[in-house]
Amino acid sequence: MIRERAYPVEPWHVRETRLDMDVLAQSESVFALSNGHVGLRGNLDEGEPHGLPGTYLNSFYELRPLPYAEAGFGFPESGQTIVNVTNGKLIRLLVDDEPLDVRYGELLSHERVLDLRAGTLHRELHWRSPAGREVKVRSTRLVSFTQRTVAMISYEVEPVDGPLRLILQSELVANETLPPQSRDPRVAAVLESPLQAEEELTTADGGLLIHRTKVSGLRVAVAMAHEVHGPERTTISSEGYEDWVRTTIGGVLKPGQTLRVIKYLTYGWSSRRSLPAMRDQAGAALAAARLDGWDGLRRAQREYLDEFWDASDVRVEGDPEVQQAVRFGLFHVLQAGARAERRPISAKGLTGPGYDGHAFWDTEMFVLPVLTYTQPNAVRDALYWRHSTLPQAHDRARTLNLRGAAFPWRTIEGPESSAYWPAGTAAFHIAADVADAVRRYLLATEDETLEREIGLELFVETARLWRSLGHHDRDGQFHIDGVTGPDEYTAVKNDNIYTNLMAQRNLLTAADCAMRLRDQALNLGVTEEEAAAWRDAARSMHIPYDEDLGVHQQVDGFTRLQEWDFEHTPPEKYPLLLHYPYFDLYRKQVVKQADLVLAMHWRGDAFSGPQKMRNFLYYERRTVRDSSLSACTQAVMAAEVGHPELAHRYLREAALMDLHDLNENTRDGVHMASLAGAWIALIAGFGGLRDHEGILSFSPRLSSRLSRLEFSLQWRSMHLRVDVRPHQTTYSLRHGGPDTVLELRHHGEPIRVTCDQPVTVPVPPADPTGPSPEQPPGRAPLLHLPEGTS
Numbered sequence: 001m002i003r004e005r006a007y008p009v010e011p012w013h014v015r016e017t018r019l020d021m022d023v024l025a026q027s028e029s030v031f032a033l034s035n036g037h038v039g040l041r042g043n044l045d046e047g048e049p050h051g052l053p054g055t056y057l058n059s060f061y062e063l064r065p066l067p068y069a070e071a072g073f074g075f076p077e078s079g080q081t082i083v084n085v086t087n088g089k090l091i092r093l094l095v096d097d098e099p100l101d102v103r104y105g106e107l108l109s110h111e112r113v114l115d116l117r118a119g120t121l122h123r124e125l126h127w128r129s130p131a132g133r134e135v136k137v138r139s140t141r142l143v144s145f146t147q148r149t150v151a152m153i154s155y156e157v158e159p160v161d162g163p164l165r166l167i168l169q170s171e172l173v174a175n176e177t178l179p180p181q182s183r184d185p186r187v188a189a190v191l192e193s194p195l196q197a198e199e200e201l202t203t204a205d206g207g208l209l210i211h212r213t214k215v216s217g218l219r220v221a222v223a224m225a226h227e228v229h230g231p232e233r234t235t236i237s238s239e240g241y242e243d244w245v246r247t248t249i250g251g252v253l254k255p256g257q258t259l260r261v262i263k264y265l266t267y268g269w270s271s272r273r274s275l276p277a278m279r280d281q282a283g284a285a286l287a288a289a290r291l292d293g294w295d296g297l298r299r300a301q302r303e304y305l306d307e308f309w310d311a312s313d314v315r316v317e318g319d320p321e322v323q324q325a326v327r328f329g330l331f332h333v334l335q336a337g338a339r340a341e342r343r344p345i346s347a348k349g350l351t352g353p354g355y356d357g358h359a360f361w362d363t364e365m366f367v368l369p370v371l372t373y374t375q376p377n378a379v380r381d382a383l384y385w386r387h388s389t390l391p392q393a394h395d396r397a398r399t400l401n402l403r404g405a406a407f408p409w410r411t412i413e414g415p416e417s418s419a420y421w422p423a424g425t426a427a428f429h430i431a432a433d434v435a436d437a438v439r440r441y442l443l444a445t446e447d448e449t450l451e452r453e454i455g456l457e458l459f460v461e462t463a464r465l466w467r468s469l470g471h472h473d474r475d476g477q478f479h480i481d482g483v484t485g486p487d488e489y490t491a492v493k494n495d496n497i498y499t500n501l502m503a504q505r506n507l508l509t510a511a512d513c514a515m516r517l518r519d520q521a522l523n524l525g526v527t528e529e530e531a532a533a534w535r536d537a538a539r540s541m542h543i544p545y546d547e548d549l550g551v552h553q554q555v556d557g558f559t560r561l562q563e564w565d566f567e568h569t570p571p572e573k574y575p576l577l578l579h580y581p582y583f584d585l586y587r588k589q590v591v592k593q594a595d596l597v598l599a600m601h602w603r604g605d606a607f608s609g610p611q612k613m614r615n616f617l618y619y620e621r622r623t624v625r626d627s628s629l630s631a632c633t634q635a636v637m638a639a640e641v642g643h644p645e646l647a648h649r650y651l652r653e654a655a656l657m658d659l660h661d662l663n664e665n666t667r668d669g670v671h672m673a674s675l676a677g678a679w680i681a682l683i684a685g686f687g688g689l690r691d692h693e694g695i696l697s698f699s700p701r702l703s704s705r706l707s708r709l710e711f712s713l714q715w716r717s718m719h720l721r722v723d724v725r726p727h728q729t730t731y732s733l734r735h736g737g738p739d740t741v742l743e744l745r746h747h748g749e750p751i752r753v754t755c756d757q758p759v760t761v762p763v764p765p766a767d768p769t770g771p772s773p774e775q776p777p778g779r780a781p782l783l784h785l786p787e788g789t790s
Contacts, residue, residue: 025051025667036340039350082357134160197242207245325655329675337378352669389414404464432502463510487595493555575626632677732758
């Protein structure tokens with residue numbers, strides 16, 4: 001954990017003012033740059049020291065065996081693991097005859113800055129070699145949003161105390177040696193040197209490497225070229241071998257002179273294109289990058305981000321750390337999805353190898369809601385990716401003797417990659433999550449093309465899954481048995497309430513869409529009888545409720561299970577899954593992460609206000625937050641049921657997950673869902689955003705620690721700005737014509753907003769909060785708060 005404040009609080013920067021070797025891997029994740037296609041971990045330019053080297057391409061993976069102590073029918077046989085591809089970040093420096101290595105000599109100063117508006121990582125260092133020679137180095141790294149295959153580095157060296165002979169070695173290196181990532185020797189063998197060399201090419205100012213994975217057969221081409229600005233007699237030459245290419249630049253510099261090298265990198269991969277085609281693609285991408293040049297690409301980066309922040313920024317007054325963190329989170333969410341272009345958005349984005357680079361339901365229920373209202377084109381691409389995996393989802397459903405589409409718990413390309421079926425195969429709610437992401441996107445964009453091309457089919461195939469997975473009992477109630485909801489500590493149970501409520505909306509949405517698009521629905525084999533069966537299942541969906549306690553049951557019978565002994569669970573035993581058998585977790589009332597509480601957020605229309613309060617209090621006492629997904633949802637519901645101060649603490653936990661390394665695993669990549677969750681906690685929590693009835697509604701109410709919350713949403717080609725103060729809220733529209741009108745609800749009351757006339761309305765006082773929520777002993781959100789608060 002980063003126990004001290006590692007990064008000064010600034011509204012638009014994440015700044016590291018000294019190099020801390022103990023958290024080097026964590027900072028590499030925090031400072032990672034990506035555009036959704038290529039991702040570069042924030043490793044030092046010299047390559048060493050490092051915590052975990054990493055360069056990733058979206059969906060570039062190797063197949064590996066899935067280990068089973070005892071296999072069973074339908075278990076996936078192989079998994080997919082993201083590959084660390086050719087490293088182009090390396091620029092080694094020799095000062096006279098000493099390699100610049102911050103572990104030797106004396107590091108007089110070192111600073112790195114992630115600029116959230118410029119989209120760059122800037123580094124400055126002042127180093128004295130063991131021989132006493134001093135240099136200053138300035139580097140700026142960029143992964144382009146406008147040219148998705150391109151990354152660039154500007155590297156400048158300046159002598160301080162006398163003439164120096166400087167040698168720069170700029171490299172492409174494949175099959176880097178990595179720290180062990182798996183205890184299974186079969187998996188480790190697959191991931192050791194996963195790339196087979198196919199072609200190496202050198203030029204006077206750069207070179208090219210083309211490799212292919214051994215099993216999955218994916219081909220990757222990486223090329224580099226350099227611009228050199230230095231004194232006369234500066235030399236440049238290149239050499240190459242099958243796994244590396246090196247361009248060497250040398251010169252003698254006097255104080256006041258600077259050697260500047262601009263390194264252009266291009267990355268591309270394909271499962272189908274030939275080696276010559278990949279070679280030509282890399283060359284063309286380099287030519288395009290050099291055509292715009294450093295200044296042009298950096299200017300385009302700033303313009304891209306200016307447009308993004310203009311439409312998507314969140315302003316927070318009263319908690320500077322949250323202000324910094326929510327922008328940091330939005331930036332990383334944008335990096336994960338901006339240029340993914342019909343490829344997945346994984347749980348770690350392209351910032352690290354955590355979870356093998358897999359996408360989960362996190363994408364649809366945490367990341368895509370944020371992008372729906374801030375960068376809807378990225379959501380469109382993510383939904384097209386899900387649709388492209390329908391053939392594998394159909395196959396998986398048939399293997400499980402089901403109809404429709406059974407989407408995987410975790411995957412890169414589409415097949416199920418989870419070896420643990422209670423939390424994998426049994427987590428069928430992913431089908432409803434996908435459908436809900438489509439529904440939300442269509443509400444926000446009115447994209448009729450997507451609805452016709454893929455939306456209807458996704459609705460239909462997920463509805464068919466629910467109709468075949470569930471059943472009517474003798475009293476006519478519809479049950480979905482033997483499933484796992486979001487809470488993985490309550491696995492393989494009957495009638496998980498989140499699953500049932502999300503499936504209910506899935507079934508109704510599918511029936512409505514099929515009847516509206518009848519001709520296309522007929523092409524998918526949908527009859528009126530089938531649509532009626534979906535409606536009947538939805539109307540008779542069983543929603544477990546404990547009449548004696550007056551609370552809903554997370555799963556059927558949950559409230560009669562044995563209570564977990566929280567009093568005698570020491571802090572060092574969390575997370576529980578690492579210290580207790582699943583058998584014990586599955587049979588007791590202990591909740592890993594928000595489940596029924598998550599249902600109250602996304603299906604709030606299915607609960608009354610008093611029910612939400614009673615449910616929240618009951619499950620708050622049993623939720624241990626052993627997942628980073630939980631805090632933001634608990635923030636949302638704490639705010640809704642009248643506990644804004646608790647909501648603020650949960651907000652801070654979600655927002656600072658990676659900047660403070662709260663779960664002590666940021667080294668493997670940032671937590672994309674928790675970063676998105678900071679936005680959700682603010683906008684859905686303190687802003688009260690909901691869309692249950694196809695209309696935007698807000699119930700804003702701030703905590704005492706916040707004096708203002710201002711945010712923007714994109715909604716049906718309109719840009720809505722919401723400015724929340726303690727006692728009033730102003731709604732305004734931008735980028736619309738004089739006839740543009742937006743109808744929305746404020747604390748249940750309808751209002752109309754036009755571009756010409758913002759609307760300011762009062763925030764009603766909060767209702768009495770009732771009993772104070774209690775958490776399991778030692779599991780309250782106890783993050784330190786801003787100075788001057790309590």
